[in-house]
Amino acid sequence: MSEDGDFVIGGAFSIHHKLYTVIYNYTTKPESPRCTGSFNSRVLRFFRAMIFAIEEINNSTELLPGIKLGYExxxxxxxxxxxxxxxxxLSNGQDPVFYKDSNCSQTGMVMAVIGDSGSTPSISIARTIGSFNVPLVSPFATCACLSDKKQFPTFFRTIPSDQFQADALAKLVKHFGWTWIGAVYSDSDYGNFGMSSFLAVAQKEGICVEYTEAFFRTDPHSKIQRIADVIRRSTAMVIVAFTASGDMSVLLEELALEPSPPRQWIGSEGWVTDPLLMGYSFCAGAIGVAIQKSVIPGLRDFLLDLSPTEVADSPVLTEFWEDAFNCSLKKSKYDNLGKRECDGTEDIKTLENPYTETSQLRVTNMVYKAVYAVAHAIHNAMCKERNLNFECDKHFRLESKQVFTELKKVNFSQNGYPVSFDANGDPVAFYELVNWQKRESGSIDLITVGYYDGSLSKGQELHIYRNITWVKHGTEIPVSVCSETCPLGTRKVLQKGKPICCYDCIPCPEGEISNKTDSPDCFTCPSEFWSNAQRDACFPKPVEFLSFDELLAIILATFSGFGACLAIITGIIFFRHRTTPIVRANNSELSFLLLFSLTLCFLCSLTFIGAPSEWSCMLRHTAFGIIFVLCISCVLGKTVVVLMAFKATLPGSNAMKWFGPPQQRMTVVFFTFIQVLICTVWLVLSPPFPIKNLTTYKEKIILECALGSVVGFWAVLGYIGLLANNSQ
Structure with a gap:
């Protein structure tokens, strides 16, 4: 379809999906390649939107005044x-002869090309026309590879790069907690590069992929069937589909033959907004990224303004008309297919078709903006402002290289939508999040539920502001994980030979906890803390010591009190009978001192009951050592007195003279003073102190007294042993 003009804008769109193949015998000249297969009326809308934009520009008094744009x-x-x-x-132009005169007009030369609908054909076109500095502005080629200015220096696009789309899809999957997914993608530049970018981002987000399957619409049916079986047998609830619309149609058609278990589809912009695919009800609940919805005033009227004459004059419109109304126009090549003849009652305004669906203009607006971008570039290259008006010279020898240069600089808004290109020829990334929501009637509506804005700071790009309807018309977010979330108190242990998202949950051992779900490790509690039974929190260890209310302490205190009472009672009896010969013979002074020290020895055991403190620890060991030495000294003194008494019976012996009461007292004081001295040195240099014993029992703390200086402790005990041995 073409129209002459002062400057021509080329266009390339995929209205059909197959190449008509012919086997040549090389005896005749090969025909030009031509298209066949089903007719895509949605792409026809893109086709016509380009024509609408050009006519709108031709009628404008501000943009390219006096200049007529043509199209091919x-x-x-x-x-x-x-x-x-x-x-x-498009590069050769339409003139039938070559002009050598430098002053001749270049009417009909293509200044830029709008298209293509897919990344792979856009790559081919960009490589070809780029050699002639003809810019290609694509409204629908999203492959990130096209941002490489070394390979595609003249490529621009009004649709964001798949690098942003991959990031948006990965963040969408992560947002809903899906870590176990399946992935299918078109075996084309669009699908291969897009899925590669998605998998790279997904790996960083901790998302695991159960399977990845690539296919193309022209693949053998056995391959499509195998991929459908993989989807049916998979355990992943969520499937990310990075496919073109035509490829997705083939896969869904195969799945419809034997529907798989419910699956939550996550779609790329290549297919998720295609109304032709919304007839597959088992995909209801699908969510994906889409180009921003827009409004183009006057476009719907233009699309519906098709007269029978205009339709009959265009093979493309004729095929559309016959396909839409299932009838045959007169003198049509479809007469022999048995269709009824179109009788003129066909009304395009009542037609429900992707061509007439203008409530969800998305890619159409990308076409519209692409045309205006080229028009602004041509305007900036050949028009000058004079007296607040623009004047354009239609005879100006404009070259495509100049249009290419000006395209880099364009920055304008059309119908409220900004148009500009960065250094890679890409626009600012902005996507809507759309959801396939089923009506009560069974039809599916495309509802916008959020957006992704690539210009926002990291972590703030994704926003969801509306309720989502999930697979099977559910209201709860479906779960898609290889392993259930590990609860608190457990840790993840990877399953051998499987991705990191597949793991077992192992309880934490005693003394360790995990206080968050899916914890990779258990953490040891601090030394004075211990894990609870659930292993999800650390609590202070119970502190134990010999308290007065315990049975052992009660028994010890009872025997201690009973022994002290016996010693006191014995002392009272001795005191009352102190004048009797038997008491006097037993050395009453040492006996009373012995009974007193025995009383203290019994009472000294009470210092071992209760929570240890600095004073009680020092008192326990030193008081016992001193009191016990006092007791042994008394026994030793009484023993020496007895020995001296036996020696005093020998003739001429005066032993008792040298070991009388004063000497006995001095002996007790001397031996006791030595122990006091040992204890004093011990307390000064390294006294006993209270400690928390954390090693004997892991789950509790034992409060006890440390010896301080071990040498001091053994010196005290050694001295006691020495006196005890001599007292025998």
Whole structure:
């Protein structure tokens, strides 16, 4: 479809999806490649939107005044051979002869090309026309590879790069907690590069992929069937589909033959907004990223303004009309297919078709903006402002290289939508999040539920502001994990030979906890803390010591009190009978001192009951050592007195003279003073102190007294042993 003009804008769209193949015998000249297969009325809307934008510009008094833009639009049918053929046709121009005169007009020369619908044909076209500095502005080619200015210096696009789309899809999957997914993608530049970018981002987000399957619409049926079986047998609830619309249609058609268990589809912009695919009800609840919805005033009226004459004059419109109304126009090549003849009652205004669906203009607006971008570039290259008005010279020898240079600089708004390109020829990334929501009637509506804005700071790009309807018309977010979330008190242990998202949950051992779900490790509690039974929190260890209310302490205190009472009672009896010969013979002074020290010895055991403190620890060991030495000294003194008494019976012996009461007292004081001295040195240098014993029992703390200086302790005990041995 073409129209003459002062400057021509080329167009390439995939209205059909297959290349008509012919086997040549090389005896005749090969025909030009042509397209066949089903007719895509949605792409026809893109086709016509380009014409609408050009006519709108031609009627404008501000943009390119006095200049008429023409167009030359071709069908590339998603085929590289056809795309290359189209690129050469657009580069050659339409003049039947070569002009050598430098002053001649270049009427009909293509200044820029709008298209293609897919990344692979766009790559082919960009490589071909880029050699002639003809810019290609694509409204729908999203492959991140096209941002490489070394390979595609003249490529621009009004749709964001798949690098942003991959990031948006990965963040969407992560947002809903899905860590176990399946992935299918088109075996094309769009799908291969897009899925590669998605998998790279997904790996960083901790998302595991159960399977990845690539396919193309022209693949053998056995391959499509195998991929459908993989989906049916998979355990992943969520499937990310990075596919073109035509490829997705083939896969869904196969799945519809034997529906798989419910699956939550996550779609790329290549198919998720295609109304033709919304007839597959088992995909209801699908969510994905889409180009921003827009409004183009006057476009719907233009699309519906098709007269029978205009339709009959255009093979493309004729095919659309016959396909939409299932009838045959007169003198049509479809007469022999048995269709009824169109009788003129067909009303396009009542037609429900992707061509007439203008409530969800998305990619159409990308086409519209692409045309205006080229028009602004041409305007900036050849028009000058004079007296607040623009004047354009239609005879100006404009070259495509100048249009290419000006395209880098364009920055304007059309219908409220900004248009500009960065250094890579890409626009600012902005996507809507859309959801397939089923009506009560069974039809599916495309509802916007959020957005992704690539210009926002990291972590703030994704926003969801509306309720989402999930698979099977559910209201709860479906779960898609390889292993259930490990609860508190457990840790993850990876399953051998499986991705990191597949793991077992192992309880934490005693003394360790995990206080968050899916914890990779258990953490040891601090030394004075211990894990609870659930292993999800640390609590202070119970502190134990010999308290007065315990049975052992009660028994010890009872025996201690009983022994002290016996010693006191004995002392009272001795005191009352102190004048009797038997008491006097037992050395009453040492006996009373012995009974007193025995009383203290019994009472000294009470210092070992209760929580240890600095004073009680020092008192326990030193008081016992001193009191016990006092007791042994008394026994030793009484023993020496007895020995001296036996020696005093020998003739001429005066032993008792040298060991009388004063000497006995001095002996007791001397021996006791030595122990006091030892204890004093011990307390000064390294006294006993209270400690928390954390090693004997892991789950509790034992309060006890440390010896301080071990030498001091053994010196005290050694001295006691020495006196005890001599007292025998």
């Amino acid at each position: 639009i071709h069908d590339s049918c998603v085929s590289v051979p056809v795309a290359v053929h189209v690129a050469f046709q």
